[in-house]
Amino acid sequence: MKKKEIDLQKLDPILEEFKGQKWALIPLLQKVQEEYGFIPPETIPDIAKALQLFPSEVQGVITFYSQFSLEPKGKYIIRVCKGTACHVRGGRSILRLLKKELELEEGQTTEDYQFTLDTVACLGACFLAPTMMVNQNYFGKLSPPKIGSIVKQYKK
Numbered sequence: 001m002k003k004k005e006i007d008l009q010k011l012d013p014i015l016e017e018f019k020g021q022k023w024a025l026i027p028l029l030q031k032v033q034e035e036y037g038f039i040p041p042e043t044i045p046d047i048a049k050a051l052q053l054f055p056s057e058v059q060g061v062i063t064f065y066s067q068f069s070l071e072p073k074g075k076y077i078i079r080v081c082k083g084t085a086c087h088v089r090g091g092r093s094i095l096r097l098l099k100k101e102l103e104l105e106e107g108q109t110t111e112d113y114q115f116t117l118d119t120v121a122c123l124g125a126c127f128l129a130p131t132m133m134v135n136q137n138y139f140g141k142l143s144p145p146k147i148g149s150i151v152k153q154y155k156k
Helices: 008-018 022-036 041-051 055-064 084-088 091-102 144-155
Strands: 076-081 115-120 132-134 137-139
Touching: 008 022, 008 041, 022 041, 022 055, 041 055, 076 091, 084 091, 091 115, 091 144
Parallel strands: 076 115
Antiparallel strands: 076 132, 132 137
16 A cells, blocks of 8 residues: 655644643544544654654554554545454355445555454444444444445435
């Protein structure tokens, strides 16, 4: 996969907003990820300096929380629930269909950065099992025909 171009000048206003506020590490990381779609590893030293932290402290928070990624993600992040209710109601076949449809394995991103396929332990929507999310949108009571139409609407 080709490396995504990073404009580091976009980082400066974010750092300025939170400069010297150690407590603000998580909100700052969220803004950086919102701007770039991930947290570019080359931004870690600048983030640490702005908040008067060690780079290892910043790295530790990024790797601890699953919401943060050091690798580029797709425009659409598909999260498939692997919880008990979803598993019992066919979640495995939903994941298998998505892998085939997107030609991806779990944790992979398409070369055009359109889609990332992830799995999660639980989406908290067991009553809709099997479920998945595309970015912030929930899709429940999934079936094979629904998968094709959901992916199709995001491929537009």
